[in-house]
Amino acid sequence: MFDKKDTSRGRPAQTPGSSGADRDSRPATPGRSGSTNAAIIGRSIKIDGTLSGDEDLRVEGQVSGTIRLPNHCLTIGKEGRIKADAYAKSMLIDGEVSGDLCSSENIRIRATAKIRGNVLAARVSLEEGAHFKGSIEMDPKSIDRALGKRQTQAVASDGGRSEPGKPAAKLANVEPAPPKSGAAQQTAGDKSLKAESTH
Amino acid sequence: MSRRAGALSTDKDVKRTVNVPLFRSLMDSLAEDRRWVILDLGKARPRTIDLLSRFRCRVDVADLEDVVVASLDQRDESATDPVESLQAMPQPERIDVTLTWDYLNYLSQPQITGLMTLIAKRSRPGAFAHALIGYSRSVMARRPGLLAPLDEGRLIDLSTGTPDRPATRYSTEDLDRCSPGFTIERIRLLTSGMQEYLFRLRPGGNSSG
Numbered sequence: 001m002f003d004k005k006d007t008s009r010g011r012p013a014q015t016p017g018s019s020g021a022d023r024d025s026r027p028a029t030p031g032r033s034g035s036t037n038a039a040i041i042g043r044s045i046k047i048d049g050t051l052s053g054d055e056d057l058r059v060e061g062q063v064s065g066t067i068r069l070p071n072h073c074l075t076i077g078k079e080g081r082i083k084a085d086a087y088a089k090s091m092l093i094d095g096e097v098s099g100d101l102c103s104s105e106n107i108r109i110r111a112t113a114k115i116r117g118n119v120l121a122a123r124v125s126l127e128e129g130a131h132f133k134g135s136i137e138m139d140p141k142s143i144d145r146a147l148g149k150r151q152t153q154a155v156a157s158d159g160g161r162s163e164p165g166k167p168a169a170k171l172a173n174v175e176p177a178p179p180k181s182g183a184a185q186q187t188a189g190d191k192s193l194k195a196e197s198t199h
Numbered sequence: 200m201s202r203r204a205g206a207l208s209t210d211k212d213v214k215r216t217v218n219v220p221l222f223r224s225l226m227d228s229l230a231e232d233r234r235w236v237i238l239d240l241g242k243a244r245p246r247t248i249d250l251l252s253r254f255r256c257r258v259d260v261a262d263l264e265d266v267v268v269a270s271l272d273q274r275d276e277s278a279t280d281p282v283e284s285l286q287a288m289p290q291p292e293r294i295d296v297t298l299t300w301d302y303l304n305y306l307s308q309p310q311i312t313g314l315m316t317l318i319a320k321r322s323r324p325g326a327f328a329h330a331l332i333g334y335s336r337s338v339m340a341r342r343p344g345l346l347a348p349l350d351e352g353r354l355i356d357l358s359t360g361t362p363d364r365p366a367t368r369y370s371t372e373d374l375d376r377c378s379p380g381f382t383i384e385r386i387r388l389l390t391s392g393m394q395e396y397l398f399r400l401r402p403g404g405n406s407s408g
Contacts, residue, residue, distance in 0.1 A: 109243075124248065132243035133262040133288070139234050139255040 020154070057088075068103070078112050078147075104147055120146055161197050215389040216349055223352035224331055225296060225397065229254040234305040238297040238318065240285075241344035244356075247298075250348045258290065261285055264344045267305050271364075281306060282313035286324040293323035299330040301393070303374070304367050305343045311369075311377040315398075319380030319405045328381060328398040332369055335392040356391070380404030 028029035038056035041047065045061035052068040059080040060069075067074060067086040074088035090105045093113040101107055103121035111129035120137040137143055229235055235256040239247060243260045249256050266284045279287075291311040297318050303311055318328060331346065331354075333339050345358040374396065375383055389395055 056281050126243055126248050128245055128247050130243060131262065132260050135257055135259045136243070136248065138248075138252050140256060142234065142254065142257070169271070 038073070038075065042081075076113075085117075102146070122147075216353050217356070217389055217393070217399045218352060219331075219354050219387075219389065219395055220352065220396045221385055221387050222329055222348070222354065223393045225327055226254075226351035228294070229256065229283070232278040235295045236292045236323075238273055238290075238294045238321075239300075240298065240302050241300050244347045246347040246349070248347070249352070251263075253280060256406075259288070259290065259294075261288055263302060264342060267302060268342055270310070271305055280313075281310060282317060285314065293326070294318065294321050295323055295326050297322070297326070297328040299328060300344055300346050301331045301333070301339075302343045303330050303369065304333050304339055306372060308377050311374070312379065315381060319378075319400055322400050322405055324400060324402060324405065326400040328378075328400075329386075330396040330398065331372075331389075332394045332396060333366045334368055334373065334394045336362065336366055337368075338362040339364050 029080070038058045039053070041059045041061045041063065042055070043060045046064075047062070048064045050066045050068070051057070051063060054069075054071060056073045057067070057069055058075040059082060060077040060101055061079070062081045062083075063159065064083045066090070067088040067089040069084065069086075069091050071088045073092065074086055074171045075092045076082055076097060077096040082096070083098045085098075085100045085102075085103045089103065090159050091101055091103050091107045092110065093101070094110045094113060096111070097115045098118060100118045101115070101120070106117055106119070106123040106125070107121040108131045109115065109119075109124070109126040109132060113127075114131040116133045117131075118135045118137070120143060122140075122143060124136055124138070126132065134139065137146070229251075234252060237251060237256050238259045238261060240261045241247075242262050243356055246325060248258065250257050261284070263281050263284060266279050266281050269279075285399050303314075306314065315328070322328075340362045341359045341364050342358075345356060346354045349355050350385065367395065371378075371383060372384065378398055380400055381404060382401050383396060384399040385397040386394055388394040
C-alpha cells in the first residue's frame with residue numbers, strides 16, 4: 001500500500017490499521033479529510049523528495065519537496081509541516097505549509113493553518129484565524145489555463161505510460177526524480193503511494 | 200466560499216457597519232470582465248476572500264498586521280519594517296488595486312512614503328489604492344485590520360476592545376505628501392469617524408520602478 005524508496009528518516013509511514021505510535025494522528029472525522037482510509041505520514045516521519053500516489057494522504061509529519069495526488073485528497077494535519085509544492089484533487093490544510101498549493105477542485109484552509117505560498121484552485125475557502133501570506137488565484141480563466149497546462153504536462157512527463165482516459169499520475173513542473181537502484185517497490189491492491197528521494 | 204458575505208446576525212452587527220461608497224465604486228469597477236491583481240495589505244479574511252472571489256482576480260495577501268504592530272510598539276528591535284516585509288513579497292504581476300484598509304493610520308509618515316512608493320513601483324498605470332483614515336477620534340484600536348467587507352458597499356468593524364492607541368489623524372496634505380506617484384482622486388467623510396480615500400496612480404507615477 002505504501003511504497004518507499006529509502007527516503008524517510010525514522011519510522012516508515014503508516015496507514016490506518018497498521019500498528020505503531022501514530023494511532024492518534026489518524027483522521028478522526030470521516031469526510032473531513034476526504035477519507036478515513038487515507039495513508040498517514042506520522043508525526044515523527046520526515047520525507048525529502050517527491051511523494052506521488054493514488055490514494056488519499058494525511059500528513060502529520062514533515063515533507064520537503066513535492067507532493068502529487070492528482071486524483072485524491074491531501075490533508076495537512078495540525079502537526080503536519082510541509083515545505084513543498086503540492087498538487088491534489090482537493091486539499092484540507094490544518095498545519096503549516098511553505099510552498100505552492102494547486103488543486104483541481106477545492107482547497108480548504110482552516111483556522112489553525114499557516115501558509116506561505118500561492119494557492120490555485122477552482123474553489124478556495126478560508127477560516128477566520130488562518131495565517132496566509134501569498135497569493136490566491138481566483139480568475140477562472142487563469143485557473144483553467146494553469147490546470148489544463150498541468151494536466152497536459154503531466155501526460156507528457158508520464159511518458160505515455162498513463163492508461164488512456166485516466167489522468168496522469170505525475171505533474172510536469174517538477175524535476176524528475178533521478179533513477180533509483182536497489183529500492184524495492186511494493187503495492188497493495190490497486191493503491192500505491194510512492195516516496196521518491198530527490199537527493 | 201463557505202460563507203457568504205453580507206449576513207448581519209444581530210443589531211449590534213448593524214451598529215458596527217459603515218457604508219463605504221468609494222469602496223463600492225472600486226468593487227463596481229472590478230465587475231468589468233478582465234483580470235485584476237489586488238494587493239491586500241491586511242490578513243487574509245474569509246469575508247474579503249468571499250467578496251473578491253466574485254471577480255476575475257488574483258489576490259496577493261501581504262498580511263502586514265503583526266509587522267505593523269511590532270513596528271509600532273517597538274517590542275522587538277529586530278522586527279521587520281512593514282516596507283521591508285512588503286518588499287520581500289514577490290509581485291510577479293502589476294497591481295491594479297491596493298486595499299490598505301486602516302493600516303496607514305498605524306504607520307509613520309516615512310513608512311507611508313516608503314510603502315506607497317513601493318506600491319506605485321509595482322502598480323499598473325492608473326491603478327487604485329483605497330484607504331480608511333481616522334479623522335475625528337483621538338484614539339484608535341490597538342491593532343489595524345479589524346475591518347472586513349460585508350458586501351461591496353459596507354464594512355464591519357470586528358474590533359472588540361476599547362480603542363486606546365493615540366490616533367495619528369493624518370491630514371489630506373500629509374497623505375498627499377506621503378504618496379508620491381499617486382493623486383488623491385476622491386475623499387468621503389464617513390459616519391464612523393473615518394475618511395475614505397481613493398488614490399490613483401498618476402501617469403508615470405511608477406516610472407522609477
